[in-house]
Amino acid sequence: MRIDLHTHSTASDGTDTPAELVRNAAAAGLDVVALTDHDTTRGHAEAIAALPALDRDLTLVTGAELSCRLDGISLHMLAYLFDPDAPELLAERELVRDDRVPRARTMVRKLQELGVPITWEQVARVAGDASLGRPHIATALVELGVVETVSDAFTREWLADGGRAYAEKHELDPFEAIRMVKAAGGVTVFAHPLAAKRGRVVPESAIVRFAEAGLDGIEVDHMDHDEPTRARLRGLAAELGLLPTGSSDYHGSRKSVELGGCTTDPEIYGEITRRASGAFPVPGAGGRA
Secondary structure, eight states: OOEEEEEOOTTTTOSSOHHHHHHHHHHTTOSEEEEOOBTOOTTHHHHHHHGGGOSSOOEEEEEEEEEEEETTEEEEEEEESOOTTOHHHHHHHHHHHHTHHHHHHHHHHHHHHTTOOOOHHHHHHHHTTSOOOHHHHHHHHHHTTSSSSHHHHSSTTTTSTTOTTOOOOOOBOHHHHHHHHHHTTOEEEEOSTTOGGGSOOOOHHHHHHHHHTTOOEEEEEOTTSOHHHHHHHHHHHHHHTOEEEEOOOBOGGGSSOOTTSSOOOHHHHHHHHHHOOSOOOEEOTTOOO
16 A cells, blocks of 8 residues: 655645645555645545546545644644544644734745745746635745745745744644544654754654653654665654654645655554544545545
């Protein structure tokens, strides 16, 4: 089985619609794909509706990537198979989403002050109906020729944490995120924990504390982790009893990574589904849950 547990659609900052994402996942030969848009579950219904028409068995894992902050450092918590209507977690996701527009406007203003000819109208066009985020602003910078790729915008010079045009937003306390996801019947995995190219990362001591608070796993195999980092994380996962996952963090054409670029071991996926009680994987016609 080929299992990719971290992807994004146009419901947040990907370029594939949820229906296109599941079709592309099937075409890429995946057996399981998780839709984990930033702080939203808005794409789930469309993705589920597209499953029966696929010409290949594909199971959908519903989830979200939650924006968190610890000691001034941004981090992301993948949440799988939780009850999307659990009131406490739903209210927090809405707070994060509601803060995205004023935050984006602040970053556009900072870029303008740096001499970049970016406009709010351009960013809004790029984002469309999606949950607005930094990748939309980065795409606008690519359009303007300021940077060559979206990844190039995520530096201290531009949009990385603490960068010249960076602005903070409402983010969850990671310990509260773990607690709320667990209360909603879900499973938590710390996304790309040592992706230092994105900005500051939390120390390993924080991962130890997350594990003590109920964290289920850490994303080991990820495009932003080199081989020594993956080996280090795999050892840490074994030491702490955490599930090591692998995922593409696919964003469609916004990033170069392909669906299934990194994958999760079927036994690890099975343990994730066994721990979840808030929702269950959705198989396509003849799919495997």
